[in-house]
Amino acid sequence: MQTLTPSFSTALHFIGGQLHDSPTRFDVIDPATGLAFQTAPDATQAQLNQAVVAAKQALPAWRDLGYEKRGEQLRAFASRLREQAPTLATLLTQEQGKPIARAREEFERSAMLVDGITRLAIDSELLREDARGRATLHHRPLGVVGAITPWNTPIVLAVSKIVQALYTGNTLVLKPSPYAPLATLNLGVLAKDLFPPGVLNIIAGGTDLGSWLTRHPDIAKISFTGSVRTGKAVMVACADTLKRFTLELGGNDAAIVLDDVDVEKIAPQIFWAAFGNSGQVCMAIKRLYVQRKAYEPLVAALARIASQVQVGPGADASSELGPLQNRAQFEYVRGILDDTRRSGARLFEGGQRLPDSGYFIAPAIVADALEGMRVVDEEAFGPVLPMLAFDDVSDAVRRANDTTFGLGSSVWSSDLDRAEEIANQLSAGTTWINSHMGVEPGVPFGGIKQSGMGVEYAVQGLKGYMEPHVIKTPAHDLQASH
Incomplete structure (x- = not known):
């Protein structure tokens, strides 16, 4: 892995392996003061389309790379998260408000999720082998995934979607919350020389960008974490193109x-x-x-x-x-x-x-x-x-x-x-x-009723980023091959 000298001075989109600004930018508020302290770029619809095109172009090579190679690159990304945590934690604290020690922990937890998830095996399954022949179940990446993350734990939730989507062979377009987009945008700086261009794209914006993303015809799945109200809107938006979706929503x-x-x-x-x-x-x-x-x-x-x-x-x-x-x-x-x-x-x-x-x-x-x-x-x-x-x-x-x-x-x-x-x-x-809270890479997490649909993490969560593919081979062809 090459030595990285990051620059986090200006938050920019990460599209097709390059950093991009937008014609307009919006204020990011420090909740400890109630005052703006920095700005973030507000993506245009054309920039979203550019990110989706980049993700589509990167998909075949990334899909064919295999779990082992994809896992190696993602674990290198986890190492970057640990290395740059002291710097980016300061930015996370200023935009999100949490104590600095908790912000540093968020980067460490994110890196641990990457390490754990990339050690999981998604194996093909032999469903039957008998006089009729053989049937096997395989799992294929869906394609370009869109992810939308909230403002409460921006890095953990962004990284969890990055690792699950990319490890399973998809490419990703990620939209962070406009309330806390800065540290997440800077994940693009960390990833710039690690992943092939277009594999990971991070773009910031508001409600319009979320709507464009969820309705985009070339997005195969939406992974959303946020409120029940917005989750229902995401579900409706996915219906036009029968997008797959995972919704991790509120809880009481x-x-x-x-x-x-x-x-x-x-x-x-x-x-x-x-x-x-x-x-x-x-x-x-x-x-x-x-x-x-x-x-x-x-x-x-x-x-x-x-x-x-x-x-x-x-x-x-x-x-x-x-x-x-x-x-x-x-x-x-x-x-x-x-x-x-x-x-x-x-x-x-x-x-x-x-x-x-x-x-x-x-x-x-x-x-x-x-x-x-x-x-x-x-x-x-x-x-x-x-x-x-x-x-x-x-x-x-x-x-x-x-x-x-x-x-x-x-x-x-x-x-x-x-x-x-x-x-x-x-x-x-x-x-x-006798405890409460916490997620693990190998244990599925999700809600029932109006707290969500689908799960994240574990093999069950990873399969939510994939499509089942059954292959049937007749018995006479099996015999002929031997």
Whole structure:
């Protein structure tokens, strides 16, 4: 691998192996100040077409390269992610808001995903071999994939789509969120001399670009991570050309805590599973059901942590939680908190706007919450945790499942057999026991109900980037070949 001397001074599109500007650029806001600090290029429809043409031209050679060679190039890309993490993490923090240590971790997690996914084997399968002949199942790349990523964990989600699409032999056109496009655009700088031109293309823009991408006739699949509302629009847009799609959408994840837990032990784990990245994680705990005996002790323990956590600009090394990423999300969370104050629930700790400039809200513990309140029924996607008491476990399971979402869930208990029994009753794509959150390269992740369609990661996720191809050979031809 050649030594790279990157230049991250100006964010540019990465199209056909080259960096490109656009006739117009848009502001990128620092959520710690609420002020613009840099601009990003706003792609034209012609630039999207240019990226798709480049991806189509690169497809045959990349497809034919094979898993081993593609994996080697992707792992070289992972090495670049690790090398440049200190520089790009600073940029990620400024555009996204998360503490600098968490930004560095995001690059490391991304590199680990690449390393893990490129070690997975997608083998052909012998379906039958008998007197009729032989039938085998193969998996072929779809073609040019379009990917759309959100603003909460931009690098992990961009890199996960890059590695899955490219490792399976597709080429890619990636669109990051316009709220946090800069670090993702600079992945093109890292990739510039690694992949053949056109294999990876990264272009920035707003709603129009997303619409052009999802409706483009030469895009074979869309991989989208984001809100339910936008996911439904993506699904409709894919219908005209029968595009394949994977949708990883929102969640209103429930955690069920039984009364046999060690409250002081689990409280920090639950707090960070709810408030990490200021609650801006699709699979974070969003509703906490606690059995009556453990309820008040856990309320008090979580409130104590919330009162002590350091909230501030991500660039400050002492900050443990940063701001909300954008003004729209900030105002949405404030609206939910205003409704909560009027609802009769106890805002036990936090919830106030902090005096700093920017989009800061103190982490809020909401006790005595009930279904029917916005704070329970809607996904706040912010630093707010409603806590609901229960007596009967079957009632808690029913309430946890009574939602249109179905991304993640968790059960907390010192009795693993009991916890597994409850976990099997929960309607979610993933249920954790005595933990919550986290993805692995070899374990599929996705949602049910309105939390998504399809899965990412593992062999199951990789096959979502491929088309099944059955080959049948008659018995007499097999005999003749021998």
